[in-house]
Amino acid sequence: MSRKPVPAPSGERSRVEVTFDKPQLLPQLFGEYDSNILALEERLGVYIHARGQRVVIEGSAESVAHAREVLQELQARVIRGEDIDTGLIDAVIAMSSEPMFTGIVKAEVPAGGGGTPPIMIRTRKKTIVPRSVAQTHYMRELVSNDMIFALGPAGTGKTYLAVAQAVAQLITGSVQRLILSRPAVEAGERLGFLPGDMKEKVDPYLRPIYDALYDCLPAEQVERRIASGEIEIAPIAFMRGRTLADAFVILDEAQNTTPAQMKMFLTRFGANSRMVICGDPNQVDLPGGPPASGLNDAVRRLEGVEGIAFSWFTAADVVRHPIVGRIVQAYEGPNA
Numbered sequence: 001m002s003r004k005p006v007p008a009p010s011g012e013r014s015r016v017e018v019t020f021d022k023p024q025l026l027p028q029l030f031g032e033y034d035s036n037i038l039a040l041e042e043r044l045g046v047y048i049h050a051r052g053q054r055v056v057i058e059g060s061a062e063s064v065a066h067a068r069e070v071l072q073e074l075q076a077r078v079i080r081g082e083d084i085d086t087g088l089i090d091a092v093i094a095m096s097s098e099p100m101f102t103g104i105v106k107a108e109v110p111a112g113g114g115g116t117p118p119i120m121i122r123t124r125k126k127t128i129v130p131r132s133v134a135q136t137h138y139m140r141e142l143v144s145n146d147m148i149f150a151l152g153p154a155g156t157g158k159t160y161l162a163v164a165q166a167v168a169q170l171i172t173g174s175v176q177r178l179i180l181s182r183p184a185v186e187a188g189e190r191l192g193f194l195p196g197d198m199k200e201k202v203d204p205y206l207r208p209i210y211d212a213l214y215d216c217l218p219a220e221q222v223e224r225r226i227a228s229g230e231i232e233i234a235p236i237a238f239m240r241g242r243t244l245a246d247a248f249v250i251l252d253e254a255q256n257t258t259p260a261q262m263k264m265f266l267t268r269f270g271a272n273s274r275m276v277i278c279g280d281p282n283q284v285d286l287p288g289g290p291p292a293s294g295l296n297d298a299v300r301r302l303e304g305v306e307g308i309a310f311s312w313f314t315a316a317d318v319v320r321h322p323i324v325g326r327i328v329q330a331y332e333g334p335n336a
Helices: 023-030 031-043 061-079 086-097 101-108 133-142 156-170 198-216 219-228 259-266 293-303 324-333
Strands: 013-019 049-053 053-059 147-151 177-182 231-235 246-250 274-279 310-312
Touching: 013 246, 023 031, 023 147, 023 156, 023 259, 031 049, 031 053, 031 061, 049 259, 061 086, 086 133, 086 198, 101 147, 133 147, 133 156, 133 310, 156 198, 156 246, 177 198, 177 274, 198 219, 198 259, 259 274, 310 324
Parallel strands: 147 274, 147 310, 177 231, 177 246, 246 274
Antiparallel strands: 013 053, 049 053
């Protein structure tokens, strides 16, 4: 690397040298054409210069300390076999800024040691670890509670992590089937008549769930398990009159249920089951808006009830492109 150093944004200029004991992993850490280092420089306002297994970080004292911590955490993730991309870099930067980072996340994901973190979800295609403090809390709740409400904006991993946990439990045999549901509510659009059988009519509404499934299981396994009934994907209306035992049940887009639908769904809960209800209380497509939402009604009634856990996400927990988090903040901030 031979880039011109960027000026420190504030404070006294500082310089620190970090030596990595596994130089063979540095290409993965730095990224193609040093893309990961460039991303760190841009986001943290530092200059990073590498020579061999030594890395020099220059900038303000605060920025240098922050960059060093993030680099060490990224190295630990490379050692564990994780792929480093800009999404993960942004997540690690965000987590390192949280007051809980050193107390919780580093206890779960030890920096520099290369050990396997206890908070993880293993599926057929990948091993998933938390990318934010909120995800760390949520993944704990997914393994320790029978009913979990995951609440917050799009892009925070609510549904994806729930599907991954459901797939992991199906693989290990701790549940016999997966039931994935959501209300078929048009998001401010009139889709008109949809041709085809019932599956073809509802599939467009359930596409995000399919995407998560295919990310966790090989395509042929998804198709085989759907055909055998091990995985069932259906609108919430299909849940009426059933008792969902020995199942991992996920309700996505729960903010678009009515209070009556939500009560019906929650009371389907059966023996040896786990139920996750995912939704954004502020993104309601029902006539009447948030006050008409069965999710908001359920949160008001059930928060504090023994055996029911709540995981809250904010715009800071968005793990898609950073601009998505800024968009969420713009829509939910003081000028909303």
